[in-house]
Amino acid sequence: MTIPVRKTDLKRNSIFGYTCNRCLGCCRFKKIQLNPYEIARLARNRGLSTTDFIARHTTNGGTVLRFQEDGTCGFLDAQGCSVHPDRPLVCRLYPLGRHVHFLGVEHFNQMECESGCQGIFHENGTIERYLTEQGAGPFMHAADLYLDLLRRLLEALQDQELEPAQSENVLETVRTVTERPEGGHDLSWIDMDRALSDYCAQSGLPVPADIEAKMTLHIKAVRAWAA
Numbered sequence: 001m002t003i004p005v006r007k008t009d010l011k012r013n014s015i016f017g018y019t020c021n022r023c024l025g026c027c028r029f030k031k032i033q034l035n036p037y038e039i040a041r042l043a044r045n046r047g048l049s050t051t052d053f054i055a056r057h058t059t060n061g062g063t064v065l066r067f068q069e070d071g072t073c074g075f076l077d078a079q080g081c082s083v084h085p086d087r088p089l090v091c092r093l094y095p096l097g098r099h100v101h102f103l104g105v106e107h108f109n110q111m112e113c114e115s116g117c118q119g120i121f122h123e124n125g126t127i128e129r130y131l132t133e134q135g136a137g138p139f140m141h142a143a144d145l146y147l148d149l150l151r152r153l154l155e156a157l158q159d160q161e162l163e164p165a166q167s168e169n170v171l172e173t174v175r176t177v178t179e180r181p182e183g184g185h186d187l188s189w190i191d192m193d194r195a196l197s198d199y200c201a202q203s204g205l206p207v208p209a210d211i212e213a214k215m216t217l218h219i220k221a222v223r224a225w226a227a
């Protein structure tokens, strides 16, 4: 579903405030793309490895959160979001969208809310404050790092003249190539646990326990492959 945009080109110091009244209307009929950090956070929340989480709770090879047949997110229950502390970035930002230009310039769009949404916009804050309230910092940092990694992977694939499988989803396209068995490697760019298991076994390094440390090593490993 495409959500209409209400205001564009907002910056972190732009006036913005929003109070969600938890009507749960926005957790339906969405396509939520995931990066490896978001998968790792959700997997830890569910007590799963990222490999098992991807198999159970995602589609498109791990790049999209699985929704149920009736259009609701699989993590929505009667009380609301059952993974709230680890919910993905788009869920934290809604009704804002964040965009980062390849030169690193960031802006935000304010979207129209769902029909029937009971949330209230106000002007008693800024976007920066809203981001802090939503705990978005680590998720934006991870999104920027994985976006940079994705660019490097795409460049590497072009340099190697590899033909990615046809896909509308660039994340899935990169996955199909980086995990292509005939390529002689299994360094998943989307499945952090699987990639680190292989990488650490080969390099003799311990697998970190902390998600941020895992992410740093995962990016290092995939970057090395891309180089």
Ligand code: SF4
Residues within 6 Å of the ligand: 026, 027, 028, 073, 074, 075, 076, 077, 080, 081, 082, 083, 084, 087, 088, 091
């Ligand atoms: S992860 Fe949580 S907030 Fe996001 S769509 Fe699912 S239930 Fe809603």
Ligand code: SF4
Residues within 6 Å of the ligand: 019, 020, 021, 022, 023, 024, 025, 026, 027, 094, 095, 113, 114, 116, 117, 118, 119, 120
């Ligand atoms: S539709 Fe609006 S009020 Fe309802 S849960 Fe989503 S953001 Fe909150």
